[in-house]
Amino acid sequence: MGLKGRVCSRTILLCLLIAWTHGIALGEQKFRIGYADPLTGTFGRDGNLVKDAYNFWAELVNAKGGIEVKGKKYPVELTVIDDKSTAAENARFTEKLITEDKVDLILGGFGSDSVFAGSAVAEKYKYPLVSGAASSDKLFARGFKYYFSTLGKATEEVRGCVDIVQILSPKPKTGAIIGSDILFTSLAAEGYRKYAAQNGIEILHFELFPITLQDYNSMLVKVKQKNPDVLFVGSHLMVAMKTIKGMKEIDFTPKMVTFSYGPTVPDFIKSLGKDAEYVVGASEWAPNLPYRDPLFGTARQFNENYFKKYGRNPDYVEAASAAGAYAIQVAIEKLGITPPVKEEDRVRIMEELHRQSLTTFYGVVKFGAGGANEAHPPVAVQVQNGKLVNVYPKEVAEAAPWYPMKPWKKR
Amino acid sequence: MLLFLQSLINGILLGGIYASYSAGFSLIFGVMGVINIFHGEMVMLGAFLTYWIFTLFHIDPFLTVPLSFFSLFIFGYLVQRFVINRVVEAPPMNSYILTFGIHLIVAYTALWIWTADFRTVTTSYSGMNANMGGIVIPYARLATFVLALIVVAGVYFLLYRTEIGRAIQATAQDKEIARLMGVNIRQIYAITFGVGAAITGIAGSLISTYFIIFPQMGLSYTIIAFCVVVLGGMGYIPGALYGGLILGVVQSLTATYLNAGLSGALTFILLFIMLVLRPAGILGKGIVE
Numbered sequence: 001m002g003l004k005g006r007v008c009s010r011t012i013l014l015c016l017l018i019a020w021t022h023g024i025a026l027g028e029q030k031f032r033i034g035y036a037d038p039l040t041g042t043f044g045r046d047g048n049l050v051k052d053a054y055n056f057w058a059e060l061v062n063a064k065g066g067i068e069v070k071g072k073k074y075p076v077e078l079t080v081i082d083d084k085s086t087a088a089e090n091a092r093f094t095e096k097l098i099t100e101d102k103v104d105l106i107l108g109g110f111g112s113d114s115v116f117a118g119s120a121v122a123e124k125y126k127y128p129l130v131s132g133a134a135s136s137d138k139l140f141a142r143g144f145k146y147y148f149s150t151l152g153k154a155t156e157e158v159r160g161c162v163d164i165v166q167i168l169s170p171k172p173k174t175g176a177i178i179g180s181d182i183l184f185t186s187l188a189a190e191g192y193r194k195y196a197a198q199n200g201i202e203i204l205h206f207e208l209f210p211i212t213l214q215d216y217n218s219m220l221v222k223v224k225q226k227n228p229d230v231l232f233v234g235s236h237l238m239v240a241m242k243t244i245k246g247m248k249e250i251d252f253t254p255k256m257v258t259f260s261y262g263p264t265v266p267d268f269i270k271s272l273g274k275d276a277e278y279v280v281g282a283s284e285w286a287p288n289l290p291y292r293d294p295l296f297g298t299a300r301q302f303n304e305n306y307f308k309k310y311g312r313n314p315d316y317v318e319a320a321s322a323a324g325a326y327a328i329q330v331a332i333e334k335l336g337i338t339p340p341v342k343e344e345d346r347v348r349i350m351e352e353l354h355r356q357s358l359t360t361f362y363g364v365v366k367f368g369a370g371g372a373n374e375a376h377p378p379v380a381v382q383v384q385n386g387k388l389v390n391v392y393p394k395e396v397a398e399a400a401p402w403y404p405m406k407p408w409k410k411r
Numbered sequence: 412m413l414l415f416l417q418s419l420i421n422g423i424l425l426g427g428i429y430a431s432y433s434a435g436f437s438l439i440f441g442v443m444g445v446i447n448i449f450h451g452e453m454v455m456l457g458a459f460l461t462y463w464i465f466t467l468f469h470i471d472p473f474l475t476v477p478l479s480f481f482s483l484f485i486f487g488y489l490v491q492r493f494v495i496n497r498v499v500e501a502p503p504m505n506s507y508i509l510t511f512g513i514h515l516i517v518a519y520t521a522l523w524i525w526t527a528d529f530r531t532v533t534t535s536y537s538g539m540n541a542n543m544g545g546i547v548i549p550y551a552r553l554a555t556f557v558l559a560l561i562v563v564a565g566v567y568f569l570l571y572r573t574e575i576g577r578a579i580q581a582t583a584q585d586k587e588i589a590r591l592m593g594v595n596i597r598q599i600y601a602i603t604f605g606v607g608a609a610i611t612g613i614a615g616s617l618i619s620t621y622f623i624i625f626p627q628m629g630l631s632y633t634i635i636a637f638c639v640v641v642l643g644g645m646g647y648i649p650g651a652l653y654g655g656l657i658l659g660v661v662q663s664l665t666a667t668y669l670n671a672g673l674s675g676a677l678t679f680i681l682l683f684i685m686l687v688l689r690p691a692g693i694l695g696k697g698i699v700e
Binding site: 039040044045047048181208210212213214215216217219221222237238241242245248249250251267271272273274408 | 414417418421422425428519522526527528529530531533537538540542547549551552621622623625627631635662663664666667668670671672674675
């Protein structure tokens with residue numbers, strides 16, 4: 001091939017390439033949605049749950065052809081960036097998604113610290129951000145207009161875990177509260193304190209510790225010596241697992257132990273086996289709740305389909321994340337917004353989310369002025385015979401709570 | 412009083428755990444002068460080896476110890492023989508960068524293969540303990556403490572009572588003279604690294620029964636090992652035991668009587684004081700360059 005031939009073939013190739021890329025841009029309009037989420041590091045496991053939930057939603061939407069706007073369907077394309085469990089990285093990557101990747105919309109990742117940072121960037125660029133895995137009270141006290149959460153406030157999330165004492169006999173009188181010192185878990189600890197006071201439980205010990213603490217035994221020994229009826233723990237998955245391991249090693253069995261987060265993650269029961277029995281955890285969703293929506297079906301169907309896809313039941317944070325993505329989808333459909341989404345469209349989506357009162361498989365999603373979901377009852381679950389069952393409140397209870405906890409040596 | 416004794420025992424057992432995975436760090440530094448940043452990854456590999464053998468074949472974690480020892484020996488030997496030996500005689504910065512790179516490679520490969528899930532080995536006897544007059548002693552930690560003593564004694568025996576140990580010592584003291592005496596320096600380095608990795612791997616195996624393991628757990632173990640070895644004396648093997656015990660007891664008493672949050676801060680204050688006042692460790696037998 002001569003020089004002329006080579007130039008000719010390169011020109012044709014270039015034209016083909018341009019035509020191809022334009023073909024994608026013109027022929028296949030999609031909603032490009034991005035989010036920064038911890039896929040590695042301390043919250044790597046939890047962040048992957050959120051990723052699974054968003055993928056589940058996107059695949060379901062795309063299986064139906066996409067989000068339907070004015071009779072035409074637009075598929076969803078998700079982009080996730082790993083923030084390595086670092087809040088500053090979450091902010092950086094959220095900004096990258098908005099300014100460099102120019103995504104149409106963004107979603108929230110896992111964890112209050114990360115979402116706290118990421119949502120500040122979203123607010124600056126007027127991108128509505130719905131999160132299903134961050135609930136620290138501070139998130140809602142910033143006067144932000146673009147931040148929403150399908151979870152309630154962290155302090156309120158643990159209410160079920162304390163109010164459950166009302167149905168226990170004999171009613172516990174004393175408690176100890178420990179929690180790791182990061183945003184969500186320290187607020188959960190504050191929530192325990194508030195609801196314990198309301199329930200007349202005397203708090204004998206209150207302590208926050210670094211999430212990086214390697215050994216819990218010496219701290220738990222101190223709690224054990226005070227002999228509380230209930231141990232309330234402000235936790236993430238790892239903190240919850242370490243606490244159970246430590247309690248068993250130092251032979252500490254209060255009458256009840258509760259965690260703000262951890263027991264609902266499937267790894268908790270899988271890893272701890274029989275040691276997970278009797279453990280009580282906070283939850284905001286349960287598959288037996290009587291809710292439904294046109295996309296996911298009933299709460300039970302969501303649970304079953306999730307199991308079919310991932311071989312495990314969803315955690316409540318996954319249900320909340322999927323419901324958050326669905327809330328945005330419904331807003332887009334109602335407003336008739338098509339991709340590429342412009343700034344004024346995002347302002348309209350934000351306004352619609354504030355107006356919305358949406359019934360989903362997860363429950364009613366109704367965002368308050370600060371962005372927290374106000375229409376959500378906290379549930380307490382307990383591990384019984386290797387399964388999570390709702391034990392409180394009575395309306396959703398599947399079984400009576402096992403109480404008091406059986407001493408380790410008698411199991 | 413009972414609380415004090417319980418906290419003290421907890422601290423001593425925690426010290427045993429620290430010593431068990433720090434002895435290898437000290438050995439490697441003592442002989443080669445390499446501060447091994449992927450030390451914690453060797454703890455992780457030992458722990459995951461035990462986890463998988465237990466999960467897939469239901470083999471008791473304690474029975475996996477020999478396999479952990481040999482697997483990590485081979486890993487350590489090969490890494491030193493073919494990678495670190497290339498920079499071992501270059502300025503220390505080269506080995507920092509190289510071992511940091513290996514830390515990233517191992518941690519992220521493990522993450523890719525095993526995902527970020529938190530795991531732990533839960534056996535029928537997990538968390539079991541002896542109650543002696545109100546003082547609770549968890550068996551698995553006691554076993555690790557005993558192991559730490561055996562490891563330190565074993566390395567000591569290897570260094571002072573065997574032919575290869577004398578070659579290792581000669582290399583550590585003056586590698587040029589050792590080379591002139593016919594010692595194959597690179598081989599000695601590889602064997603030393605292998606032994607360091609092997610004893611670290613078995614510590615990892617035992618740790619998997621009472622700590623939570625995940626692919627990115629390594630760095631925090633490397634940091635603790637560094638603190639332990641500075642306290643006990645860099646390169647002085649029994650120092651790992653002293654350093655581990657000091658750190659374990661200080662952390663435990665702090666968590667019990669002050670606040671668990673202060674135990675981490677005190678660790679680094681202790682490290683700072685030691686580096687300024689006694690850089691050769693508590694007994695002054697470490698290497699100071």
